[in-house]
Amino acid sequence: MVSIYEALAVLAVGWVAAYLLYRVVKQRRGRGEEAASGSSVTLYPLFLIVKSRRITRPLDFLADKMPRLWDAVSRAAVAMGFGLMALAIYILSTNLSTYLFRPEQVGGQNIVIPLIIGVTIRLENLPYLFLAFAIVLITHEGLHGIAARREGLPVKSAGIFMIFIVPGGFVEPDEEAFKSASPGARMRVAAVGSFANIIVGMLALMLMFGAFMPQESGLIALQVDSNSRIKVNDIIVSVDDVPVNRGTLGTSITIKETIRIKTLTDEYVFDTNPDVRGREFTLGSVLRGLGVTQVDTFFPSRISWLDPLSAYNFYRTLYWLQLVSIGVAVFNMLPIYMLDGSLVLRAVLEKFVKDARHAKVIVNTAALLCIGLVVANISFTYATFGFFQI
Incomplete structure (x- = not known):
C-alpha cells in the first residue's frame, strides 16, 4: 500500500512536470490567445490559478x-x-x-x-x-x-x-x-x-x-488483509452476538472454540487457536486478528432502495x-x-x-x-x- 508521504512525493513531482510542460506550451502559444478567450491559467511549482472573466x-x-x-x-x-x-x-x-x-x-x-x-x-x-x-x-x-x-x-x-x-x-x-x-x-x-x-x-x-x-448499526470494513474471509465493504454487526460499533470495540469477549461474525448479508464462523481459548480479547483485537485492518461507523439509511455501500457513501x-x-x-x-x-x-x-x-x-x-x-x-x-x- 502506498504511504501518505510517497503519495505526496508523487504529487510534488507531478506538479513540477506540469509546470515545465506549462512553460513550454505558454512559450509556443503566447499571451494573445488567453487574452482573447477571457481566461487565464497561471502555474507555478505547487501553485495554480485559473481565472475567467466569463464566469x-x-x-x-x-x-x-x-x-x-x-x-x-x-x-x-x-x-x-x-x-x-x-x-x-x-x-x-x-x-x-x-x-x-x-x-x-x-x-x-x-x-x-x-x-x-x-x-x-x-x-x-x-x-x-x-x-x-x-x-x-x-x-x-x-x-x-x-x-x-x-x-x-x-x-x-x-x-x-x-x-x-x-x-x-x-x-x-x-x-x-x-x-x-x-x-x-x-x-x-x-x-x-x-x-x-x-x-x-x-x-x-x-x-x-x-x-x-441516529443509531449505529455496525462497522463497515474498509480495508482487510488479502487472506481475510471478511470482504471489503462488509457491514459487521456482531461478534459472538455482541453488537459491534465504535463504543463496543474495547469490549472484551472470552474466546471459545469458534468465533461467529455476523454481517448484514453473511455469517462467518472461524475456528480458534486452542492456545487462546478461554482468554479475553477486545472486539477490536478479534477483528484485527481476523484480517480486518480498518473500519468505519455505519448508520442505516431510511431510504429503502439504497444498498449499504451507497448509503455509507451518501452519509x-x-x-x-x-x-x-x-x-x-x-x-x-x-x-x-x-x-x-x-x-x-x-x-x-x-x-x-x-x-x-x-x-x-x-x-x-x-x-x-x-x-x-x-x-x-x-x-x-x-x-x-x-x-x-x-
Missing part, C-alpha cells in the same frame, strides 16, 4: 433575478457574520481554557486541526472532501459575486486556485471600487460568503438526520459537506488578515471609529489575538492526542 456573466444574470431576496440575504448575512465572529472567538477561547485548566475534561470535542489533504485528512476521504470543497467554494464565492453586483461593484473575474493539495476559490471585484464603496456595502459583500456556507451546512445536517437513523458525503461548510463559515469570520471577518471588522470600525490609527490598532490586535488562539488550540490538540488523521 462573471452568470453572476450578473443571477443578481438581476430576485433582487429583493439578495438584498435581504446580504442584510441578514451582516448580523449572522457578527454572530459567527463572536461564536468562533468563544469556541476557541473556551476550548483553550479546557486544555489549560480542565485537562481531565478534554476529549474528541476539543480537537482543532487544519484540513490538509494527505496530512491531516486520510487519502480515502479525498472524494468526499473535494466534493465538499467544490460546493463550498461555488456557493461562497458565488454569493460574494452576486452581492458585489447588487452593490454596484464591478466584478473583474472569478476563478479557482490550488496550493499543492489545498484548493480554494475567489471572486475578484474591482479593487478601487471596493475600497471606495461605503462601509455598509463592504460589510454586506464580505459577510454573505459565510452566510452561504451556513445554509449549505444546515441543509446537509437536515439531510443527514432525515435520511439516516460520508453529507458528513464532510456539513463539516467543511460550517467549519469554513465560522473560521472565515475570524478577524484575521485574508479572511472575510477582517474585512467586516475594518468596515464597521471605519464607520464608528473616526481615528484611522486607532482603528488600525484594533484590527491588528484582534488579528494577532485570534491567530494566537488558533495556533494554541492546534498545538494543544497535537500535544494531547499526538499526530492523527481523520
Whole structure:
C-alpha cells in the first residue's frame, strides 16, 4: 500500500512536470490567445490559478433575478457574520481554557486541526472532501459575486486556485471600487460568503438526520488483509452476538472454540487457536486478528432502495459537506488578515471609529489575538492526542 508521504512525493513531482510542460506550451502559444478567450491559467511549482472573466456573466444574470431576496440575504448575512465572529472567538477561547485548566475534561470535542489533504485528512476521504470543497467554494464565492453586483461593484473575474493539495476559490471585484464603496456595502459583500456556507451546512445536517437513523448499526470494513474471509465493504454487526460499533470495540469477549461474525448479508464462523481459548480479547483485537485492518461507523439509511455501500457513501458525503461548510463559515469570520471577518471588522470600525490609527490598532490586535488562539488550540490538540488523521 502506498504511504501518505510517497503519495505526496508523487504529487510534488507531478506538479513540477506540469509546470515545465506549462512553460513550454505558454512559450509556443503566447499571451494573445488567453487574452482573447477571457481566461487565464497561471502555474507555478505547487501553485495554480485559473481565472475567467466569463464566469462573471452568470453572476450578473443571477443578481438581476430576485433582487429583493439578495438584498435581504446580504442584510441578514451582516448580523449572522457578527454572530459567527463572536461564536468562533468563544469556541476557541473556551476550548483553550479546557486544555489549560480542565485537562481531565478534554476529549474528541476539543480537537482543532487544519484540513490538509494527505496530512491531516486520510487519502480515502479525498472524494468526499473535494466534493465538499467544490460546493463550498461555488456557493461562497458565488454569493460574494452576486452581492458585489447588487452593490454596484464591478466584478473583474472569478476563478479557482490550488496550493499543492489545498484548493480554494475567489471572486475578484474591482479593487478601487471596493475600497471606495461605503462601509455598509463592504460589510454586506464580505459577510454573505459565510452566510452561504451556513445554509449549505444546515441543509446537509437536515439531510443527514432525515435520511439516516441516529443509531449505529455496525462497522463497515474498509480495508482487510488479502487472506481475510471478511470482504471489503462488509457491514459487521456482531461478534459472538455482541453488537459491534465504535463504543463496543474495547469490549472484551472470552474466546471459545469458534468465533461467529455476523454481517448484514453473511455469517462467518472461524475456528480458534486452542492456545487462546478461554482468554479475553477486545472486539477490536478479534477483528484485527481476523484480517480486518480498518473500519468505519455505519448508520442505516431510511431510504429503502439504497444498498449499504451507497448509503455509507451518501452519509460520508453529507458528513464532510456539513463539516467543511460550517467549519469554513465560522473560521472565515475570524478577524484575521485574508479572511472575510477582517474585512467586516475594518468596515464597521471605519464607520464608528473616526481615528484611522486607532482603528488600525484594533484590527491588528484582534488579528494577532485570534491567530494566537488558533495556533494554541492546534498545538494543544497535537500535544494531547499526538499526530492523527481523520
